[in-house]
Amino acid sequence: MNQKIPISFPNNITVEIKREDLLHPFISGNKFRKLKYNILEAQNLEKKTLLTFGGAFSNHIAAVAAAGEKYGIETIGIIRGEELIKKIDANPTLTFAQNCGMKFEFWTRELYRQKDSQDVLKKLYEKYPSAYILPEGGTNQLAIKGCEEILSREDAKFDYICCAVGTGGTISGLINSSFSDQKVLGFPVVRDLDLGEIVAEATNNRRWNLICEYHFGGYAKINAELVHFINDFKNKTKIQLDPVYTAKMVFGVVDLINKNYFESNSRILLIHTGGLQGISGMNNFLRNKQLPIIQYND
Structure with a gap:
């Protein structure tokens, strides 16, 4: 299901999030x-x-x-x-x-x-x-086929589809099933120079772009700023983000909105890719580093 983000964004931009994390409690x-x-x-x-x-x-x-x-x-x-x-x-x-x-x-x-x-x-x-x-x-061809089913006809109203990128399977499926007037933006959580080539080989159009400035240092890297963002977002929206994937993408989208990256009146759909099970382990890491922890009720 899609859920509207109850935050007022500049330039009459509206943001919704597809709650793929709710598909299954463990296989999410x-x-x-x-x-x-x-x-x-x-x-x-x-x-x-x-x-x-x-x-x-x-x-x-x-x-x-x-x-x-x-x-x-x-x-x-x-x-x-x-x-x-x-x-x-x-x-x-x-x-x-x-x-x-x-x-x-x-x-x-x-x-x-x-x-x-x-x-x-x-x-x-x-x-x-x-x-x-x-x-x-x-990620393989069958995985991409499955990810092509994330978008529905009701999602045709959005101008941008945004998701986190790890191995490239999810964004490839989204690109292949996106509508002709949409652009798909991927936010890599890893520093992998080959990701662009991997996605290009698996997709059928060029209506996409990778935005590589929001990985926070690399895979599973996190700092106090991102923890604060996750907790603040949850307090405002009641939506839990995971620190490895979706939080970095949402952080990037919000930052780009504030930097006027998107046109006025843009309609943006964020894909929540789940991964909440990893928060408990991440919080153990954060405690050991004497960093603030993620608000989470597992």
């Missing part, structure tokens, strides 16, 4: 969309296991684990960082995934960087012959 937002057709494909291929990759606070890891429990499929998570094997109980994301039945392999960061190489994938297929392997973040 773009993860629900990305997994939909991949799970159907795994079932068609009679695969018994979903195997995928992610970091310590990965929304994708949590969503795959929850999906496996829901659909009766075994799940395996290849986790970046061998030191985490001793910290599962202190990590809300990994604890949740384990409680859903996911089994883990903890790889060194050096090995993890090679996860997409043919040699590493071959060894995984040999070790887990019944596995359906999903890439980190879940």
